[in-house]
Amino acid sequence: MHADDFGFGTQIRKSPYFDATVRWGAKGFSVYNHMYIPRDFGDPEQNFWTLVNDAILCDVAVERQVEITGPDAARFVQMLTPRDLSKMAVGQCKYVLITNAEGCILNDPILLRLAENHFWISLADSDILLWAQGVAVHSGLDVTIGEPDVSPLQLQGPRSGEIMQALFGDSILDLKYYWHRELKLDGIPLLVSRTGWSSELGYEIYLRDSTHGDALWERIMAVGMAFGLKPGHTSSIRRIEGGMLSYHADADITTNPYELGLDRLVDLDIEADFIGKAALRRIRDEGVTRLQVGVIIEGAPLKGPNTMFWPIKSDGAQIGKVTSAVYSPRLERNIALAMVEVAHAQIGTEVEVMTPSGPARATVVERPFYDPKKKLAAA
Numbered sequence: 001m002h003a004d005d006f007g008f009g010t011q012i013r014k015s016p017y018f019d020a021t022v023r024w025g026a027k028g029f030s031v032y033n034h035m036y037i038p039r040d041f042g043d044p045e046q047n048f049w050t051l052v053n054d055a056i057l058c059d060v061a062v063e064r065q066v067e068i069t070g071p072d073a074a075r076f077v078q079m080l081t082p083r084d085l086s087k088m089a090v091g092q093c094k095y096v097l098i099t100n101a102e103g104c105i106l107n108d109p110i111l112l113r114l115a116e117n118h119f120w121i122s123l124a125d126s127d128i129l130l131w132a133q134g135v136a137v138h139s140g141l142d143v144t145i146g147e148p149d150v151s152p153l154q155l156q157g158p159r160s161g162e163i164m165q166a167l168f169g170d171s172i173l174d175l176k177y178y179w180h181r182e183l184k185l186d187g188i189p190l191l192v193s194r195t196g197w198s199s200e201l202g203y204e205i206y207l208r209d210s211t212h213g214d215a216l217w218e219r220i221m222a223v224g225m226a227f228g229l230k231p232g233h234t235s236s237i238r239r240i241e242g243g244m245l246s247y248h249a250d251a252d253i254t255t256n257p258y259e260l261g262l263d264r265l266v267d268l269d270i271e272a273d274f275i276g277k278a279a280l281r282r283i284r285d286e287g288v289t290r291l292q293v294g295v296i297i298e299g300a301p302l303k304g305p306n307t308m309f310w311p312i313k314s315d316g317a318q319i320g321k322v323t324s325a326v327y328s329p330r331l332e333r334n335i336a337l338a339m340v341e342v343a344h345a346q347i348g349t350e351v352e353v354m355t356p357s358g359p360a361r362a363t364v365v366e367r368p369f370y371d372p373k374k375k376l377a378a379a
Contacts, residue, residue, distance in 0.1 A: 012036060015061030016151050016213025024221070024231040032062040032125045039233050044304070045329050047230075048237040051198060052330070055157030056232030057220055060197070060204070061213075065150045066121040066129050072141035073117040075272075079135065080121075081111070082257070082274050084267040088113050093178045093193050097257055097265050098128060103279030105251050105260075106131060110195055112180055122152065122204075124247035135275065149210050150191075154234070155220065156202035159227040164203055166223050168192070175203075186219060188212040197234050199242030199371065236305045236326050240335055243294065243368035250292065250323045250337050256283050259339065260292045290320065291345040294367035297334035297353050299360045301327040311354040312340055312362070319344045322353055328369065335369045336362075 013035040015021075021038045028040035038059055041047060050056050068077055078085050081096040088094055090113050098107045098121075110122040121128060132145050155163060164172045168183060172192070175181060180193035189208040196202030207216055221229060245251050245260065257266050257280070268281050295312075302325060310322040320340030328335050336353070344351060349364040 015059050016207060016210035017059040017061060017153065017217045018213075020214050020217040021059050021231065024217075026231070026233075033064045033123060033127075035062045035064070037062045037233075038231075041231055041233060044233075044235070044237065047232045048235045048329065050228070050230045050232060051157050051200060051235050051238055053158065054228030054230070055155060055159040055163055055224060056230055056235075057217070057224065058154040058156065058232055058234055059217075060154050060234065061151035061207075062125070063122050063152050063204075064129070065148055065206075066123065066132050066145065067148045067150075068119045068121070068132065068143055068145050069117055070141075070143040071117060072143050073119055076136065076139065076141045076143045077111065077119050077121075078270075078272045079139065079141075079274050080132065082266040082268070082276060082280055084270045085111070086270065090115055091179055091181065093180055093195055095178075095265070097262065098131070099257070099274070099276035099280065100253065101276055101279060103256050103276040103283050104253055105247075105255050105257065106253060108245055108247055108251065110193075112191070112193065114180075114182075114191070120148070120150070120206075122206075124245075126247060149208065151207045151210055151213065153205045153207070153216070153220070154196050154198070154202060155205060155224075155229075156196045156198040156200050157229075158201055159229070160200075160202050163220070163224045163227050163229060164192075166227075167220065185216070188216055190216075197244060198238050199244060199368070200238065236324070237328055237330075240324050240326050240337060241328055241331070241368060241370040243337065243371075245337075246324060250339075255339075256280070256288070258283055258288050259290055288342065290339050290341050292323075292337060292339055292367075293345050294365045294369055295322065295325075295336040295338045295351070295353070295362045296365050297322075297325065297336055297355070297360050297362045299334065299355070299357075302334050302355075303327075306336075308356075310356075312338055312344075313352045313354065313359075314344055314349075319351065331369060333369075334360075337367070338364075340364070 026038035191206040312320040325336035
């Protein structure tokens, strides 16, 4: 298969690693932030085992950055999120929610602070560049907002630390969870953070000059192969095991933080008047009508992740939907994230999931499904 075989016009962008991923065996792509993302390198179960036992390298250039600079950058960024950023240091990353006036979620990105007045919002899949530029128009704040030439890779898995050590030397081992630093590799300008979308040890390597995409990919693969590194894609199995959200699946513009149990990302006591503050206060006081839960679905192993929302019923009435489902070969169970009415959200509740192959019995369980070290993204 050749790189030229993919393409539906120029409006879907290609990452700086696109040709390299095709050379290294990418078989299928999805679209995320108007850009191709490799979603298939053969066997997703093998991809999962490589991730949890060794390491995978993923092209996540689709995690576009919204860059915010200017004298009022910090004040402006705090307007966008209900999370208290007052103690966020230069060099730190934070998982944040971006909320609209109704208190609903527009994106759940990682925020990076590169300097006192220099931030990157590392996006999930929605157009926050447009939102941020729109919010800025009448804000009266002095900020500049754009999309820089920045393209992340994710190096994830238990051996990722050894690979990073081989690439960057011993000092990289001092990089703490949810912190970043600016580095060079063979003269290629990078920012490296200890973050990722896998619930495993991992790093994100943000390339700051897209002309070096091919060279960077090949260099990491060449060094990493001795440690079992394989090209891969973000694993649906591992991220559902870890209870990690996929925007547009587990959350969207109608979902609020309290429905997801993400109260820790909402600070209603800060002075800043962030967007959605009044609505979030009201939601907190009134309570929610639905909640995200984990679900174990009985029956034969699912052949792949769900491609539609599966209705959940109790006594014949629909009470929710499965948002992300997959078979975990490690847990030997069909696991799923679901949104259900509060009355059916208690652990142990039995429900019925309407799968494409017919109704299946299911039970509400704790999330995450697998988190041996209790090291989830608390940052």
